[in-house]
Amino acid sequence: MDFLALILCASLVWVLVQALRFLEKKASTSPSNLPPGPPPLPVIGNLLELGNLPHKSLAKLALTYGPIIKLRLGFITTIVISSPSVAREILQAHDASFSNRMVPDTITAFKQDALGLPWAPISPLWRNLRRVCNLHIFTNKKLDSTQQLRLKKVEELLAHVKISAQVGDAVDIGEAAFRTTLNFLSNTIFSLDLADPSSVSAAEFKKIVSRITVEAGKPNIADYFPVLKKIDPQGSRRRMKMYFGQLLDMFEGLIRKRLQMRTPSDYARKDDVLDTLIDICEDTNEDMEIFQIKHLMLDLFVAGTDTTSNTLEWAMAELLHNPDKLSRAQTELDQVIGKGNLVDESNIARLPYLQAIVKETFRLHPTVPLLLPRKSGAELEIGGVTVPEGAQVFVNVWAIGRDGTLWEDPNAFMPERFLGSEMDVKGQSFELIPFGGGRRVCPGLPLALRMLHMMLGSLLNCFNWKHEGGIEPEDMNMDDKFGLTLQKDQPLRAVPTLV
Template identity: 60%
Template sequence: MDLLILMLGFYLSWGLLRALLYIANRGKLSKVGKLPPGPRPVPVIGNLFELGSLPHRSLTKLARTHGPIMSLKLGCITTVVVSSASWAREILQTHDVSFSNRLIPDSSTPFRHHEHGLAWVPVSPLWRNLRRICNVHLFAPKTLDSNQQLRHQKIQELLAYVKKCSETGSSVNIGEAAFRTSLNLLGSTILSIDLADPTSESAKEFKELVWQIMVELGKPNVADYFPFIKWLDPQGARQRMTGYTIRMHDIFGTIIENRLQHQNVSGFVRKNDMLETLLDLSKDKEEGVDLVLIEHLFLDLFGAGTDTTSSTLEWAMAELLRNPEKLSKAQAELEQVIGRGKPVKESDIARLPYLQATVKETFRMHPAGPLLLPRRAGATVQVGGYTIPEGAQILVNVWAVGRDPATWKDPEEFIPERFLGLDMDVKGRSFELLPFGGGRRICPGLPLAIRMLHLMLGSLLNFFNWRLEDCVSPETMEMGEKFGMTLQKAQPLRAVPLPIEI
């Protein structure tokens, strides 16, 4: 409602000015080429009201009318949305150089995060250095192999918690349990500490903090569509994000300071974690890494790595419980390959094709980032006979790509079998399946996220049988969504773990 009131106010105030600018810009664009088709914009506000509360679904519906590449006017911002694998390839591969930089949301600017954070910083020497550090020092296979024992320890803690629930007949909030484990898995790998005590409320508080950040980054903000009023922060998004960012920086700043103090104590034993690596790099002036950059990197890694992984696991468990025959198949594979009740190791994942297919099918139907992060056209580019003007926002609707009936048979059905024997991965080479994006801006944490997700899901399925709470059946399960920068279940999944017979 507040957005509606603001928009109506600006409509009256700026109507004449925007009409004149529209006429001028239309003349310029006609000399270059034509925009992709799209719904007719209302003067000033454009197509903003057509986004709705679930923009990925609204844009998918519009694409059925206007095509897999379409243009919208969101306030002052020309936006191009692609909704098919072939058009995603055009944006993320063929013209990746022109579309590699981000359209910066105002909510990402507190503490100049857009100038330091890997997710937002433009392609530049700084960005290349951050990517190199991630690829060579943080997420390289050798590095992840060396600290996998830390992650297995966190899985055992998750299983111990679920076992207690099983013994008392209590249900498990799958999303919260997955978030707590994801947080501690990342904490162990990056910092060698737990950021969430399983017996405290700290994980729930951290999850709420991360979710609020994702909401602010993902929801429509008037300041992004009318840049000339950014200084007003009319919806208070920047102010709220400043508060959230302060809390995150306090957490990571304290951890970094404690580590530095311990390094100066005699007898200090080095830890095999990412923080140690980054602190080593910070001492080498040629690496271009300092403590401020490390804090901003952690903000991206923990913000994206915890919420996306736990959300995907929750969707996977929800789909399996809604499709009991798929759940049985996944557990039968685990029993045959590993043995029921035996630990699932990261090295086992390659021998579990149905588990891998289940994760891919979850990515297809419920990508954690349904619209990826917005890109910005660095120049006026001709794409498939259409003109994408410099400065335009580019959205890749991977949610729509994953449910495109031209690519997928029965796209609304959860069918892991479709991936068995299909040479398709999630590493940005198969444009039909892009949960981590593609091109040079593909998510750098992909290697760790894949390990964590398969390990958690496989362990939960192999150590326990599962049923829905008494008042819920597969047919009546609530599968609604709530939209932020990530896509979560609107109603948290609760399931009852049952002991297995070995």
């Protein structure tokens, strides 16, 4: 046996000993009346129950054990919520006790767990970052002021699709949506296109973002056995450090360039988000540092591009999979704004079926199927059972969206179910919470909804669509693959024709 194998065996024995000691101590201190769940195996607990698609595996377990279940994932006690009433208790009634995160080891790269808005603990830093987003980036006034920029980027999307339509080429829907969203964000924040031949291409940027979401979402043994975090046995944190580093270096370069531009007294302000954030840093009454800007940029670009493009891709896939729904959407667009016209934000309120399509897409394909994990800050009675202090808590919004007791024909794509309904996706209707709820609700929600309706409506109103290769609607692959965000297993490629 070589030296490396000896080291590996010794490490395994040590982990087993530590695990047995931990479990013995845990059993003696665990509260009574814990939620039901499958019996755990020695040491590894219920890890094998997760499978390759945890959102689906956990939904099946909920059918057996109920809407609130307990799993032991290695050393980590995990509670999974699969009903809107219990989700309301966690995200609203006891929001203060569940506001902090159970942070994956990968997110600790470059201290993103402490500096990033989605992961940072509730603290003065987190409150300041949230206030900056709410006051300077995502207010209705700010978003109204950038309407023309969004129109311009959607027009560029349509021009790109038109070229494909003229030559009969297929369009990668997810990549086209990603490029549009990326360039809108980069113009709003930096006053430039990042998806530009002279800069980082959209495909390269998308690849990095996709790797970040996959790395953050896939099972990592260091998360289940914290004693292994120092050695990072799967190399997950090392890879994430590389991906984070690529984006942080790019953002730092753009920030430094802007700081140099601002030095002359005759500097012509861009009045974009970056200028605003630098002003905040230079204002002694504000509490923000320059280095925090690049970490906020990382959050905005990773969360804002991947989630929006994935949702638009799923919406287009469902419409191609259900031609009658596609036809109804195009009829509404033709009657309200006229065939071939771009959808602007003033049209959205007059397009109830388009709004229903977006809601139905969020129901079937929530962007973050388990939301980001919460951490129980105290031992609490939830749903008639005890959630122990320190437990990891997932809300399975994918399972809630497919619950047959809540939804008629839950696996069918039926936007009609939302017509005349007051239910929305803004964190108050707990049957439909793709953006989460409570104080941790996604701050970018208002922008995401504007972009989704504009892009989807314009693509449907300006082009007819068919699946590449003449694949019939009923033969389309509608499988997903699990990560931090829910992506199509096979990217959607569709052929446009001019209307």
